[in-house]
Amino acid sequence: MKTAVLAGILLVVLGVISLAYQGVSYTRQKQVLKVGPIEATRNTRERIPLPPLLGGIALAGGIVLIVIGARRGT
Numbered sequence: 840m841k842t843a844v845l846a847g848i849l850l851v852v853l854g855v856i857s858l859a860y861q862g863v864s865y866t867r868q869k870q871v872l873k874v875g876p877i878e879a880t881r882n883t884r885e886r887i888p889l890p891p892l893l894g895g896i897a898l899a900g901g902i903v904l905i906v907i908g909a910r911r912g913t
Contacts, residue, residue: 843908850901857894863887 864886872879 841908841911843904843911847901847904847906847908850897850904852901854894854896854898854901857889857897858891860889861891861894862889 864884867883867885869881869883870878871881
């Protein structure tokens with residue numbers, strides 16, 4: 840396969856995942872209290888939102904790369 844087709848497939852997959860999940864979640868551990876050997880921590884879930892426009896652009900760009908790569912191959 841050509842490089843453009845592989846990059847297009849990767850962009851299509853990332854675009855679909857971005858549209859499906861619309862963000863990345865992660866857990867952060869924060870120290871709340873430390874008194875001598877005793878520690879208290881708190882876990883918080885945070886999220887980095889991904890706009891649907893970003894997923895749509897990645898999807899469209901991937902489709903364009905697949906089409907261009909397929910035309911050059913023939």
